Amino acid sequence: MPGPVVPASSSTTPLPVLDTLPAPWPGEMVAVGDGEVFVRQIPWSGPVDGADDGAPRERALYVHGLGGASTNWTDLAALLRVRFDGWAVDLPGFGRSEPPAGHRYTIRGHARAVVDLLEHIAAQPGEAQGRPVHLLGNSLGGLVSLLVAARRPDRVASLTLISPAMPVYRVPPSFSRMLLLLLLPGVAGLAEKRMAGIAPEQHVRAMVDICFGDPARVPKERIDEAVEEMRDRAAQPWADRALVRSMRGLITSYLKVNGAWRMAERLTPPTLVIWGDRDRLVDPRLAPRLAAAVPGARLLVLEGVGHVAMLEAPEPTARAVLGMVEEPDAVPAGDTPSACR
Template sequence: MPDGPDARAAADGHPARPARLSAVPLPGTDRLPPPWPGEQVAVRGGEVFVRRTPWTGPVDGAAAGAPRERALYVHGLGGASTNWTDLAALLAVRFDGWALDLPGFGRSRPPARTSYSVRGHVAAVVDVLERIVAEPGEAAGRPVHLLGNSLGGLVSLFVAASRPDLVATLTLVSPAMPVYRVPGAFSRTLLLLLLPGIPALAERRLSGVTPEQQVRGMVQVCFGDPRRVPRARLDQALAEMRERAGQPWATRALTRSMRGLITSYLRVGPRNAWRLARSLRPPTLVVWGDRDRLVDPALAPRLAAAVPDARLQVLEGVGHVAMLEAPEPTARAVLALAEDAAAAAVPDQARASWPAARRRPATRRHRAVSTGAGRP
């Protein structure tokens, strides 16, 4: 199992609760939705492409009084906003959804300084979140449900730790938490990124891989059972890879983001991801496939134990991209998290409406009793 002082320290938590699954009716999955439309959005250092999945409301059409919240989806290394197409369609019963292409991926151009650090990706996500919160309409001004996969999961964890005011709930799908040995599924070319001065060589080697080879490799590595991938999704992935092959920055974005990810693993002290996990405030769901070949599934209970009051969903037979391979059970766990967060917020809202005299803080004596401290 991946190990290290920060990971071991973070493991000293409480066993995670199993994820609850919402019983809300979901749209049928017999027809695959096409990728959602999007637009370029200004962020620090340039623009990113953001797709929009509009709220549909309950399946029965009873929209009056139905919850309408907002969600942002963050893809992983080498992925794109289209990775969330199926899950976002299911979650549209409750969420207006936004899915961004991180700088240098999908249809987003590289950042102005061509830096692909985790910190740079975090800044882009924060900028998009602030824009979503400020957007007019129902749920304006409220925190957003944040979902991230792989690299996007690590980025989302940093965002939630640094800006909890923007995050209503946090869902981490096989997040790329710091590990101290490289998974066997990584290619030798990517391993070159561990050596100083080598990224250019890795870029040259990767540029020789055809789109067909990339899709085939992605399916074999990322899915627990490649047979589950619908033909239409394979065709879309191939079209995306061909489009990406025409972008002069595509290979560099992949190799430099990978190097930035590895660099983040070397961060120790209070800014280490494992230590930040212990400080997370938003209600959190950890989702993992037990056939994940890229990030060890053994990290799932460790991370869920580190995050205060987290929920854990381990999906049997699923690989690294649960939102693609098992969208319905993933959606039900995410919706249950949102439902329970909304229910927990009701007492706080009720208390805020009390007269000022009833909202006075506890006296010093009462505080001492409630915390188990001795008498003053």
């Protein structure tokens, strides 16, 4: 039975002033399952006033969307350093993460990598060692994060879903007929060849136009970074296969609508749903539906924002995340184990 929609609270905690855009955080390869993923680490800074005695120091994992990478979280993670040590992952086949042999790019496959990484993060020495980790996901990464939180609530302290790719009976208009053909045998290989022929500048411009509510607000420095990253990606032999096959896995999930929504109804970690009202990739009308389905979820709909709120509106997104974790009842969920395998 859907519950009432609770508006997200906005934290008044002082946040760092990003006078200049932070550079992508450094990272390293981390073993997960039968392969490795590249993970950027964003170190905790403590309160901006410098009085860090007794200040909360928790851990967070950021999971990007389809065609994205760990760099999508640069600005938001910089703001959330006041409370979190952060880790931002390149899912297998994306960013700098080479996929293991035979990787199938399914939602469950990505979820297994995220669970392994949560266990790695929780095992790191420090005051938060062994504790659940705050999990934030966007788009495809949001759907993956929801699956992880439903199957492994013992590992998730809180869940933030930014325009998660929730399946619906009607395939979104942004999924053209050509994309739906990816479900047919042999078509994915042709799509990979076509993707390889798109120039990095053209690819980035198309992504900005469809993902942002107001593309004109994207700083030139971020466009240049994205183009350079796309050039690096184009040199990786697995890049186009990862994008096309992950898209195929996402579309396949749309044929199994009820599963993800049933999992949403079972979520136990404190959950925040964030959506931009100009999202052209995932219908914003799903926002209140998802928030009502998740027990006790908070909802924030950002005016004029598109599909990637952490990039387009990092400060209100950060304040909503902190507003959730600062609430008295925002405590780690119970430790009932369950395998996400």
